[in-house]
Amino acid sequence: MDPTTPTWRRGWTWTAIKCFTLTAALMGIGALALHLLLGTLVPPWYIPRAVFEWLMENVRPYALWLGAALGGFVGFLGSLGVVLFDARRGRLSKVP
DSSP states (O other): OOOTTTTGGSSSSHHHHHHHHHHHHHHHHHHHHHHHHHHHHHTTTTHHHHHHHHHHHHGGGGGGHHHHHHHHHHHHHHHHHHHHHHHHOOSSSSOO
C-alpha cells in the first residue's frame, strides 16, 4: 500500500464510502435535472402539441424515478472506476 496515504483512507471501507457517495450524488443530480428539464421544456416545432402533452402527462410523474435510475446507472459505472483506480494505486487489499 502507498505509505503516503493515511491509514483511514485505505481499504474497502473507504472505497465503499466513496462509491456510495458518488452514486447517491449522481442519483440526486439526475432526478433533479430531469424534473427541472421536464418542467421548463417548451415543445419543439417537429413534435405535435397533442403528442407532446400526452408525453408530459405520462412521463412527468415518473421523472424523479427515471432521473434517479439514470443517475444510479452512471453512479455504478463511476463506482467501477473508483474501485479500479483505488486497486491500481494499491489502496485495496485482495479479497479472499
